[in-house]
Amino acid sequence: MSTQVPEQQAEETEAEQSAQAHEQTPQQKRQDKKRERQEDAAKRLQEEEQRREMDADDTYHLKVFRFDPEVAAKQEPRFDDFYVPFEKGMTVLDALMYARDHYDSSLTFRHSCRQAVCGSDALFVNGSQRLGCQTQLSDLEEPVRIEPLPHQDVVKDLVVDMEHFYEQMHSVQPYFDPEETPEGEQRQSKENHEKIKMSTRCIWCAACMSSCNIAAGDNEYLGPAAINKAYRFAMDEREGENRMQERMEIVEQNHGVWRCQTQFSCTNVCPKDIPLTEHIQELKREAVKRNLKFW
Amino acid sequence: MSTNTTMYEHDVLVVGAGGAGLRAAVAAHEAGADVAMVTKLHPVRSHTGAAEGGINAALREGDSWDLHAYDTMKGSDYLGDAAAIETLAKDAPDEVIQIEHWGMPFSREDDGRVSQRPFGGLSFPRTTYAGAETGHHLLHTLYEQVVKRGITVYDEWYVMNVAVTDEQDPRDRSCHGVVAYDVQTGEIAGFKASGGVILATGGPGQAFDHTTNAVSCTGDGQAMAYRAGVPMEDMEFVQFHPTTLPSTGVLISEGVRGEGGILYNKDGERFMFEHGYANNDGELASRDVVARAELTEVNEGRGIEDEYVHLDMRHLGEERILDRLENILHLARDFEGVNGLEEPMPVKPGQHYEMGGIETDEHGETCISGLYAAGECACVSVHGSNRLGGNALPELIVFGKRAGLHAAGQDLGEPTLTTGRTGDEEIGEVDSPVTLGEAGITAGPATDGGERDRAADGGATLADADAIISRAVDREVERVEYLMNKDTGVQHAEIRAKVQKAMTRWVNVFREEEGLKKALEVIREAREEYADVYVADPSKTFNTDLQMTYETRNVIDVAEAITVGALAREEFRGAHWRKEHQERKDDEWLKHTLLDWNEGSPQLYYKPVDLQGEEKEYEPKERSY
Structure with a gap:
């Protein structure tokens, strides 16, 4: 099947609703942290300023491909929106894990090592094939569009048949x-x-x-x-x-x-x-x- | 077992397909067994692939197996067993040559021989390596051999439990197979093994939130074996690697220090020497020594951003770095945004390796007949209270092979090391503020409930094996139905995060009594919440919600085992540091910690360390570098 579905302006998904409901907590936490940092950091003012600039757009907007052959609401491929609080150094994989763990536990993708060696999380991110764990969110245009690898059958959400x-x-x-094969060590x-x-x-x-x-x-x-x-x-x-x-x-x-x-x-x-x-x-x-x- | 459930049958089943599992499968296959691997990841995704540094083996003139054994025993702070350590040191050279013959792309010297480099705690530069991605090459080389032999691999099948009989005494029990579910379809099936089941499921790093370990390292094999009656050994000994990237926990290989990389504090001091942590070996002291030194620097205000120190390799020069450590440049760039050729890399200690694990003898067998373990999930014990860099990969191939051969029926002689309770063991106590163990899991208990089935003659016949697996399958089917039908409660992510946070806060490099008790309280809370866990994803297709819910139970069990051992052990040995007990106490603590699940009410006991080598007895000495 093709992953190039027309984007639908569907009614608000469950994920979106819960995303909004949860938004306050992590944001709140981050702001507290920020305050703490400001208090003790006269000498690091410059650095801090940079950081705040980076934090300026609090959340990253992801548009994630969803499909599940078994679940009625997901049989028709669609894109769900997730708003993930941004932290410096956050990768596409981090953002997906955050969305899954906080908003929708059915969001499905392969991942394991988080360091570009297991090869599980190749995805189609903003139109090119990349490892989720190796791709910094800050390098991407918003909304970040995350799809399964093209030209492979989709099993569910971002998981393709390998x-x-x-x-x-x-x-x-x-x-x-x-x-x-020699007795001992073979030279090269x-x-x-x-x-x-x-x-x-x-x-x-x-x-x-x-x-x-x-x-x-x-x-x-x-x-x-x-x-x-x-x-x-x-x-x-x-x-x-x-x-x-x-x-x-x-x-x-x-x-x-x-x-x-x-x-x-x-x-x-x-x-x-x-x-x-x-x-x-x-x-x-x-x-x-x-x-x-x-x- | 319901009639539509499939039963797959093989001689030997290997659970997990990292280095130890793959090596075990090849060995069992070569010994003539019909082998199958059942693994939650495709083999090439396994976490062995992330190992960077190398494989210790005494290959060269001037080096010898007994020097390797001595270094390992010293590194273990005299808590490794001599029989295990000497087996490792003796077998490692042949095993390294074996994987070289299988095409492993080792780094080479000018004369074409395999390169070796210095590593922490070694008296000879005996770490063979393939760039800074030795594990990746080992994993792929071994998988290639599995493909060559046409060994059956059930990949993306999650093993939910082992099928073990439940006689009163675990030593009378036997293992006949496993229950697993196909992640892609949700099908639950039985797997029968007439020869044995080898657990090669890797470490439990996910018990911590700052770890070099993969998301998949959830201690599955350890927890399953533990609940089936195999004691967990020396779980309190957790290695914190001194050089991980602060924001992600990604590992920066010890190879950087092996090649001459230097650690600096905020004031530009080479603190390993200037603050006297290791006056002889400096950056190449044993990992526990370096990790504590770094955190001491940070705690005393000499850390950078109060969090980390600097690892500098610029002076090695671009050519040498590109030749031997190129992978490190990529990691530092991709995961920390730092150019290692132009600036020092920020590093701090992170959970890296579990020295303890499933108690086995040197053939990999546990006290339950037919149940084996090899690799990080096992505790033979080679590493004792602290593992030397470069000793994990040889353990995978040496003991993976032995387990494979033994499970396939090859006679390896009588093991020296004992397993299981002996009847006269020293019972331990722990001052836990909360009840330990099971907190009431609804539906489908493992071996901790239900009818006891004892074969009249004490041994299981083939028909029994089928019945035992069927019963195990039925329990998991029931459990999955329960979890999927329940639509409110707590979700795994919340419980797992809570445990991870507590472990990193209180069961880290520095441990205090009060903190350890707090950790046990949080783990208890997590257990109680877990009794109310549910799976929100209604799908049978690739349901990672269900898989992670299963894994989280395992994370809780291993976290508790680590913390119980840590609270009970009132001394400072190897990686285990206690604020209230600042010395190694050989009179009292020269012994292995064992934790028996005991049907859900864990019980501590101890057994002596085997210090009697083949040619000499190892005498505990002060461990200084």
Whole structure:
């Protein structure tokens, strides 16, 4: 299903009502805190002033995509408004957690580590794929529009079905599989480690896949993340030449590297700054070099 | 069990799919077992991925397993068990080579060998690492091996309870499987394990509100094992990492100090030396020492913004930082808005690691037959009262593997370490201001109620196993119905926040009797409120409200276990500091704390520490750095 629903001016949702009812408490608390700070902070006046400026617009306005196939009121996709009290350093994930814990406990999204390593919370924020935990609210225009990753089926609210993504990842034999294993430590040159380093940073968040036009149109396309995974092993000198050849055959399949049209959208959204497009290009060059038949 | 409930059957079930769980699954699979993993997160989301620093292993000339063991014992402040520590130190080198053979992208030396670096409390630079994201690489490398072997993974299945018999004495009980629900669909199913259930569910950091731990680290395995009758061991020993970012609790690896990073106070003093906290090792003293030093600086008015100190790595130079600590630059930028190449990074202590956990022997088995634990959720005990940096990851792979092999039926010999009550144990007391334990949870009790079923011959037959799992499933089905049908009461977020706040305020780095008692009072309140908890989200689809409600019960149980142990232990040892008791008291306290759920009325007891190594006895010495 598409997440691009027309915005509805629906009657006030329960969430909105309770949002307003609760608004006083955290605000009140924050103002108290502020007062305390002012009292003891002659020497930090300057800093304090900056802080107050940042706090000026007390709350952040979120527009969050809602959908639940089971719940009558949510079967028709809609956007709910949440007003979240802002604190310095607050991320999109912090704001979602605040909204869930204070206004609507049914608000559903994946999250775990809060530090951009578990890859659970890739979302579509103000029109681009980003990790909720890695995105500062203060960098965003209001209202902050938060949607599930496009081009994936929505399970509920911001949760998408990851099955297809995992299948593509698994389809490239994503495991180290050397021709020979020595008795003791296997050596790897610093240069070779450096070569694969960026590719090993992938956290499987699926932001790249979601941003890719080709993947959107061709469900069988391996996609940037899986090709990057293949690159990680193909370029690892420890596996050996024959294994590399087999890996090249995997990425050269019908729905492999040649589908990529070098639009760089995957590279642009990757939260770990992996040069995905370059990796795909390098595999193409390697394939040409090997003079393999391709389609 | 109702007729439409599914029962999945395997030889070995692994609950949780972080480093320990994945390693256990691979080991059990290699030993010929049909293994399945049941995990509330997809494996690559597990919190092992956030570990930064490295893996201690005596790989090089000049180093040896007994030096690693000695450092670990000293670091533990003599509360680690020799048999566990020596197993870790001996097995770690082979295990590191094993994961290297599985493709782990370790950082490399010029000659192509795996790099090692110094870490706090180590007498040799034996921490192997992969940049400042060692855990991420370990997690993915191990998951790749699970994929390679085609091991079944039930991901986003939340394990609600273990299916354990309920004989009077926990040592007579046996574990036959688990009950779990599919987060995506709400289906509740039974999982049968003929060989064993391995809990690898990670730490309970969510008992605190300033923690480096993931939102998922809610102590599920610990609480489930505890309520099923396995004692919690040494829970009062909680590691507070000295370098976490103040606003989020995000971890800044000890690797920064290992590479030469320096801590400064507000006055620009290198306080670790200038104020005499660790005259020899300075910033690389053991974590508990550094965490207390920082908070002392802050408490004495030498902190920055009365909250934190500075960690400076600028002098290391851009090239070295980019080579070895690049990830730290991203973390400081994304989560604190600081450029580590141009300015010092603000840091303060944050909850990081639970030394205690599910009591196991060195094969990972608990006193309940067929129930295992490995990794942070377990207490073998390797870390005693304080874990050294770089010792958590080797524990995952060494003891994960052993648990997997043992559950798959491999003979690992007789364990040295004992589990469960022996009958002559020393009973402990705690001066709690409130009643401890269960506060009346309606519907679907765990093993703490209902009919006792004792097989006449003392052992469970296969038919019994089915009945035991069915009964466990029925209880959870009933419990979920109750929680979903109830439409008023208290919500989990409120209860959880209350416990977290109390723990960070009163059960932190510095602990006082009065504060610990206050924490117990709040935990009691939370328990009473929890008896009135309800789930507002009516949906069966991806109901995180329900999942978090279950988790919150676990958070309460582990928070109480931590606080009870802390109040009872009247000494200062390792990470456990008591205002009223400023010294380590070996005569009285050289012993492990054990807390027995005791059908909902927790009871404390103690057991001696194993200091008898294979070749020598470890003699407690003063721990100075």
